[in-house]
Each structure stands twice: as C-alpha cells, then as structure tokens.
Amino acid sequence: MTRSTRDMEFMLATVRRDTRRVQEAHLVCYLQRQDEEWESQTCQDEIQHPSMRALEASSSAKSRLESPWAGMEDRGLPAAEPGADRAGEGREPFGYVGIEAVLDQMRRKALKTGFEFNIMVVGQSGLGKSTLVNTLFKSKISWKSTATDLDERIPKTVELKSISHVIEEKGLKMKLTVIDTPGFGDQINNQHCWEPIMNYIQEQYEKYLREEIVINRKRRIPDSRIHCCIYFVPPTGHWLRPLDVEFMKRLGKVVNVVPVIAKSDTLTLEEREEFKARIRQDLVTHEISIYPQRELDEDPEETMLNDQIREKIPFAVVGTDQEHQVNGKLVLGRKTKWGIIEVENEAHCEFAHLRDLLIRSNLQDLKDITQNIHYENFRIQRLMERDLQPRSPESAMQCPSLEKESNF
Ligand SMILES: Nc1nc2c(ncn2[C@@H]2O[C@H](COP(=O)(O)OP(=O)(O)OP(=O)(O)O)[C@@H](O)[C@H]2O)c(=O)[nH]1
Ligand SMILES: [Mg+2]
Incomplete structure (x- = not known):
C-alpha cells in the first residue's frame, strides 16, 4: 500500500470520529515531525503510526471547519453528490475527495502561527x-x-x-x-x-x-x-x-x-x-x-x-x-x-x-x-462565582467578580 493511499484511508477513517481535544496549529507541528519519522519507517504497522491519535483528534473538527459539506455524513447525507463535484471537477465521485490536502493546510497554518x-x-x-x-x-x-x-x-x-x-x-x-x-x-x-x-x-x-x-x-x-x-x-x-x-x-x-x-x-x-x-x-x-x-x-x-x-x-x-x-x-x-x-x-x-x-x-x-x-x-x-455577562469589552475587563480573590 502506498503511503498516500494509507494516509487517505487513515484520514477517511478518522474524519468520522468526534473529538474535543483539538488545537490545530500545535498539532501540525507534531504531525510534521511524525511524518518525517514515518517516511523513514515505511514498513511500520499502521496502527502504530504515532500521529494516529493526533490525527484522530484533528481531522474531524478540521474537516468540519473547512468543508462546505461538513457534518453531512453525520446527518445521514452523502459527503458529496455524484456529478456535483464541487471540490474538484473531473475527479472520481466516490473515490478521491482530497481530504488529505487538509494536512498541507494545517501545516501551512502552523508554520505561520x-x-x-x-x-x-x-x-x-x-x-x-x-x-x-x-x-x-x-x-x-x-x-x-x-x-x-x-x-x-x-x-x-x-x-x-x-x-x-x-x-x-x-x-x-x-x-x-x-x-x-x-x-x-x-x-x-x-x-x-x-x-x-x-x-x-x-x-x-x-x-x-x-x-x-x-x-x-x-x-x-x-x-x-x-x-x-x-x-x-x-x-x-x-x-x-x-x-x-x-x-x-x-x-x-x-x-x-x-x-x-x-x-x-x-x-x-x-x-x-x-x-x-x-x-x-x-x-x-x-x-x-x-x-x-x-x-x-x-x-x-x-x-x-x-x-x-x-x-x-x-x-x-x-x-x-x-x-x-x-x-x-x-x-x-x-x-x-x-x-x-x-x-x-x-x-x-x-x-x-x-x-x-x-x-x-x-x-x-x-x-x-x-x-x-x-x-x-x-x-x-x-x-459560577457570579453571573458574568459582559456587555462590552470594558465592562468585562472591569468586572468586579474577576477582581475578587478566588478559592481555586
Ligand atoms: N551534583 C549536582 N549539583 C548540581 C546539579 N544541578 C545543579 N547543581 C549545583 O547546585 C547548586 C545550586 O544550583 P541552582 O541551579 O542555583 O539551584 P536552584 O534550585 O535554582 O536554587 P534556588 O534558586 O536557591 O532555589 C549549584 O552549585 C549547581 O552547580 C546536579 O544535577 N548535580
Ligand atoms: Mg534558582
């Protein structure tokens, strides 16, 4: 199996999973390092890919953010309609959808920030x-x-x-x-x-x-x-x-x-x-x-x-x-x-x-x-110490309950 196919399968499998532990920019730095290690260990078992956990955490949220069809699958709809290929014309409707490009986008973002x-x-x-x-x-x-x-x-x-x-x-x-x-x-x-x-x-x-x-x-x-x-x-x-x-x-x-x-x-x-x-x-x-x-x-x-x-x-x-x-x-x-x-x-x-x-x-x-x-x-x-409903940035900054000593 080639590496890109493996990545694809990996991504497709993981986009369905929900997660709350996402901080994309930081994650990508981690992914980049793992990718390099991955390249030098191509025969490694797929389950053991060290970036698996990180990808699982990121792909779901990230794809929701960036895809216009985000969440469709969750609602029981196909991810993209056949013949109405908005993501890239001329591509196989049920094959390649280009999700792996998310990795590059994340990488670029991490490099910037x-x-x-x-x-x-x-x-x-x-x-x-x-x-x-x-x-x-x-x-x-x-x-x-x-x-x-x-x-x-x-x-x-x-x-x-x-x-x-x-x-x-x-x-x-x-x-x-x-x-x-x-x-x-x-x-x-x-x-x-x-x-x-x-x-x-x-x-x-x-x-x-x-x-x-x-x-x-x-x-x-x-x-x-x-x-x-x-x-x-x-x-x-x-x-x-x-x-x-x-x-x-x-x-x-x-x-x-x-x-x-x-x-x-x-x-x-x-x-x-x-x-x-x-x-x-x-x-x-x-x-x-x-x-x-x-x-x-x-x-x-x-x-x-x-x-x-x-x-x-x-x-x-x-x-x-x-x-x-x-x-x-x-x-x-x-x-x-x-x-x-x-x-x-x-x-x-x-x-x-x-x-x-x-x-x-x-x-x-x-x-x-x-x-x-x-x-x-x-x-x-x-x-919970006090109901905080700031009406303006100024009021939030001067919110008295935040001035108070906390028991934390
Ligand atoms: N044998 C040994 N000595 C060490 C080691 N690390 C630091 N020292 C020595 O211990 C002394 C104190 O080191 P510091 O790094 O100033 O210790 P500190 O915890 O910051 O001290 P405070 O700022 O007073 O809290 C120095 O003389 C260091 O050279 C170590 O791993 N082994
Ligand atoms: Mg010291």
Whole structure:
C-alpha cells in the first residue's frame, strides 16, 4: 500500500470520529515531525503510526471547519453528490475527495502561527532548578534558538522569573518559556510556602479568562498558562518529605505535575531505583495527581503508552550548563573527580527522557489537559462565582467578580 493511499484511508477513517481535544496549529507541528519519522519507517504497522491519535483528534473538527459539506455524513447525507463535484471537477465521485490536502493546510497554518509552551520549575532551594532550565535551553532542543549567553554563574533565584526562547526547527517556531521560581524550605516555618506559586498559576488562568470573556476577543489569546510543572524532589534516598507531599498534592489539582529526582548523580544506581519506587508508592498512598493522570487515559492504547511513562517517573535528572570534550565531541556534562557525567546520555541520567516527554512526545497532550481539565475547572468555578455577562469589552475587563480573590 502506498503511503498516500494509507494516509487517505487513515484520514477517511478518522474524519468520522468526534473529538474535543483539538488545537490545530500545535498539532501540525507534531504531525510534521511524525511524518518525517514515518517516511523513514515505511514498513511500520499502521496502527502504530504515532500521529494516529493526533490525527484522530484533528481531522474531524478540521474537516468540519473547512468543508462546505461538513457534518453531512453525520446527518445521514452523502459527503458529496455524484456529478456535483464541487471540490474538484473531473475527479472520481466516490473515490478521491482530497481530504488529505487538509494536512498541507494545517501545516501551512502552523508554520505561520507557531505555538507557545510554558513550563515551571518548583522545588526546595539549591536543588538545581535554575541549572536545569539552562540545561534545557542549552541541550539539543535549542541549537537554533535565540538563546542569549547562559555562561554566567547561576545566582540564587529570589523571585519568579520567566525565560523565553524561540526554538526553530525546519521553519516551525515554538516559544518555549520556563518560569524559574525561588526555592522554598529556607525558612524555619515553611507553612504556606506554596502560596506564591499557586497564586502565579492561578493568575495566568485568570489572565486568559479575562481575554476570553471580552466581546471583541483577540484572534489569538496570549497563553501564559503553565502547561507543565516540574517538581524537584531532593535526593534523600528515603521517602517523600511531608512538605513535598503537601506541595505536590496542591499543585496536582491545578496543573500537570512531573516530579524529578534532583541531583541524581549523588545517588548510586541502586539507590536511585529504590528511591524511585518509594516515591511512586508515596504518590499513590497520598493520592497525589501527577502527569500523565491515569483517570484521563482515553483508551487502552493510551493507557499502555502512559503506563510506560508512569513506570519511569520520577525522572532522575542531572543538570549543568557547562560543556566538556568527550571523545572529541562537546557534550553537556558535570565534571567530577572520576569522570564526566553526560547529562544527555541516557546511560548517565534521565534528563533526555524528561526533555523528550516535554518537547517531543507529550507536548500537545500537556497543553490539551491544561486547556480541557485544569483551565476548564478554573473557568467553571470562576464563572459560577457570579453571573458574568459582559456587555462590552470594558465592562468585562472591569468586572468586579474577576477582581475578587478566588478559592481555586
Ligand atoms: N551534583 C549536582 N549539583 C548540581 C546539579 N544541578 C545543579 N547543581 C549545583 O547546585 C547548586 C545550586 O544550583 P541552582 O541551579 O542555583 O539551584 P536552584 O534550585 O535554582 O536554587 P534556588 O534558586 O536557591 O532555589 C549549584 O552549585 C549547581 O552547580 C546536579 O544535577 N548535580
Ligand atoms: Mg534558582
């Protein structure tokens, strides 16, 4: 079967399926990458095409938007009348309808608009949060980024700071923003140390909601909502501390949380594995919701894929912003007395797994869950606080109920 026929069948099969998880522009970036991989693996089983899920999500909604016959099939009508071929004269009436062109349209649109992705790093002071942010920007995701000089020594973070870089790959642009937060745990009393972080997350939802409820909405609402929060667990080798339990519990209710073991180079391989198992156990015992949330798996295939991620979490990471020569190549690594720990080498630590989860495999899913679950919960609760019926953009902006402190 040729690739285009396969795509056609694939598209035809998927246009019938309904979905709510659609963000076309972002999705297309993902599709483009998968297409390239697809080209190099033509013998792969069709069911395993990685873009399948994404296509299933997009094709239905997209075809409804762009086709003048959208929804006809759902209403029991033929998609196009024989002999009245409005889409393209001279084509077979029951054969080729040109749906695959949607992919090109989506691709073009994505190239034009680009997309945003926001990550936040949270954890106790001195665990290497700022260092990991630099590692992320210096690692191979951002070779072509507009990164500024990151070689200065990393100072202690004293306030929430957002760092954005535009990462460009094959004409596609992604604005990656990382929110670096001051570490907590320095105080004798750490009660409520999560408040500044929780408030920040909530403020971003609030900002988005304000933009959404005005009558004259912007065509594209700037998205500063946190799509993923990386929580740094100290490498104690024991169990989760009560403070970490409390903090993650709260975070998990409002944002996608991905826990990592910080400075994992300080643990032996056995200690690392044991610690990971204990943390997983603790997460279940304390009912902490972390990404990918089991209850949000949509089908057995997704459960299978997500189980593989869940088995690896928390990722044992090592951070650095220094490069070293290893076998004639420059690598990001930490130089120790005994050798260099290469942070992008999977045999040394799991930084690459974390980066792949965030940027390669689950970026769209993280954005979807933020939009459809976390933001939606916030939005419903906020709108129920008072009946919001803005009459003009101005009144919406000055709506008193939005000024009020939320319980969220
Ligand atoms: N051994 C080891 N040290 C690390 C690692 N990552 C960072 N460090 C070191 O830990 C120290 C603190 O790093 P930061 O990145 O400033 O930590 P932080 O979490 O941002 O600290 P605050 O801003 O105070 O919250 C620095 O000396 C880093 O070089 C790591 O993976 N392993
Ligand atoms: Mg810092």
